[in-house]
Amino acid sequence: MTPPGAGPARAGRRPLFRMLNGMRERETGGAALRGDCESCFGLCCVALPFRRSADFAVDKDAGTPCGNLGEDNRCGIHTRLRSEGFTGCTVYDCFGAGQRVSQVTFGGQDWRTGPPGQARRMVEAFPVVRQLHELLWYLTEALTLPAARPVHADLRRLLAETERLAAGTPEELAALDVAAHRQRVNVLLLRTSELMRAGTRGKKKNRRGADLMGARLKGADLRGADLRGAYLIAADLTGADLRGADLIGADLRDADLTDADLTGAFFLTQPQLTAARGSTGTTLPASLSRPAHWTTGL
Numbered sequence: 001m002t003p004p005g006a007g008p009a010r011a012g013r014r015p016l017f018r019m020l021n022g023m024r025e026r027e028t029g030g031a032a033l034r035g036d037c038e039s040c041f042g043l044c045c046v047a048l049p050f051r052r053s054a055d056f057a058v059d060k061d062a063g064t065p066c067g068n069l070g071e072d073n074r075c076g077i078h079t080r081l082r083s084e085g086f087t088g089c090t091v092y093d094c095f096g097a098g099q100r101v102s103q104v105t106f107g108g109q110d111w112r113t114g115p116p117g118q119a120r121r122m123v124e125a126f127p128v129v130r131q132l133h134e135l136l137w138y139l140t141e142a143l144t145l146p147a148a149r150p151v152h153a154d155l156r157r158l159l160a161e162t163e164r165l166a167a168g169t170p171e172e173l174a175a176l177d178v179a180a181h182r183q184r185v186n187v188l189l190l191r192t193s194e195l196m197r198a199g200t201r202g203k204k205k206n207r208r209g210a211d212l213m214g215a216r217l218k219g220a221d222l223r224g225a226d227l228r229g230a231y232l233i234a235a236d237l238t239g240a241d242l243r244g245a246d247l248i249g250a251d252l253r254d255a256d257l258t259d260a261d262l263t264g265a266f267f268l269t270q271p272q273l274t275a276a277r278g279s280t281g282t283t284l285p286a287s288l289s290r291p292a293h294w295t296t297g298l
């Protein structure tokens with residue numbers, strides 16, 4: 001469900017914090033579901049790999065600290081990420097996994113100064129918790145959707161279980177089959193999607209996983225569409241009607257959402273939105289914020 005373009009890159013401490021600071025906070029079981037870089041030891045800048053591409057200027061292996069990460073866990077180029085070729089860093093969010101692993105799982109002990117083996121264990125735990133927190137985000141959202149009421153009890157059960165798993169010890173996290181848990185959650189999110197989209201009148205388009213890269217969808221009627229995992233990279237969605245569409249995992253990098261209507265679109269995350277282009281005329285779901293670069297161009 002992670003948008004292909006959103007990982008495995010990591011965002012910079014300051015820029016990420018700044019760009020997401022307008023994002024409405026979703027909390028469940030005490031876990032904040034957005035990155036709080038001030039409470040994290042720069043884990044995404046260490047744990048995640050990236051490859052030289054349009055999103056990253058250099059190669060970096062998993063577990064290797066980024067060359068731009070300072071001893072104070074701040075990004076040395078945070079004001080220039082886009083101009084220096086690290087756009088991928090500006091659109092990443094850990095959904096709060098960084099502060100949980102730093103402050104809870106490892107009790108506030110920095111990977112630099114912890115006992116032997118701690119850095120490796122933190123690097124291993126971070127992506128697992130990140131996936132669990134992403135699931136918490138979706139489950140929490142699903143519980144806000146009135147049409148999903150028939151599955152609310154099941155959603156609550158899986159929410160509690162996911163929260164329990166995310167609170168596991170490093171050893172428990174290492175042993176967790178997170179892919180299997182994702183699959184269980186996904187079944188319920190699919191059912192939620194069906195219930196939600198059933199409320200949209202007319203024929204609903206099914207574009208699940210479709211290759212729509214660069215597609216000309218200007219003004220398209222995509223109300224209630226299934227766009228799960230669709231590749232919409234650089235698609236022209238200007239003026240498109242995406243009301244009530246399921247956008248879970250859709251890759252919206254460089255997609256043009258100028259004047260598009262996303263009212264009631266669901267399972268859309270801030271990183272997906274930040275990776276796209278848009279305008280003041282784009283209508284957003286209530287839980288998301290307009291990315292700063294849509295208006296400033298920076």
Ligand code: SF4
Binds near residue numbers: 010012045075
């Ligand atoms: S450039 Fe490096 S240090 Fe800066 S945000 Fe990206 S991964 Fe982190």
